[in-house]
Amino acid sequence: MIKKTLTYFVWIVCIGLVVIFIMGSGFLNSFFEQKPTTTVSARITSLEKVNQITFLNVGIQKVITSKETTKVLFTDLDLPFSEKEAIIILNYKAKFGIKKPVKVQKLGESSYKVIVPKFEVIGFELAKDNPYQLYDTSGGFLSGATDDVDTGKLVAGGLADKEQEGYLKEYKEMIKDSAKEYYRQLLTSIDKDAKVECEFQD
Helix, strand or coil, X not given: CHHHHHHHHHHHHHHHHHHHHHHHHHHHHHHCCCCCCXXXXXXXXXXCCCCCEEEEEEEEEEEEEEEECCECCCCXXXXXXXXXXXXXXXXXXXXXXXXXXXXXXXXXXXXXXXXXXXXXXXXXXXXXXXXXXXXXXXXXXXXXXXXXXXXXXXXHHHCCHHHHHHHHHHCHHHXXXXXXXXXXXXXXXXXXXXXXXXXXXX
């Protein structure tokens, strides 16, 4: 009888200790609240003073289609019906102008020549609403093993400066007209009788 009572007592003590431990752990955890920590590291890679002037913004909507396929083992052949396709619509403004300073020559009384350096791609600005959207995705019935199309890579490729060079060439006359008007207004604000001609370096 005593032995049985002692056994019950030991069990009660053990259970009590477990309860105290659990409650104590919860109390300690709530007392010493653990918060995630985030570390951000940044470094300046370059500093550059620029003298940029934008003469023309061109709003562009580009539809980009890309496909991925699975290759037949040990060959360069596409596995039939393994293609995955993604269509992205990209909306942005391309900016064209100059990055180097102009030279202004005074030819005579109220007569000026502005020598404008070569036009360049200044950069781009994504549309505020719907800069890009995944328009459609599709895949063949054997496309389960095919990698998904890298849409981020498609967007970056669509915004590369090399992609904008064609627009720069196409709209060069409009950029020239904008530059002429810009410098005419600038010089007539200083000399109201100013006659301005522009020379463009290509």
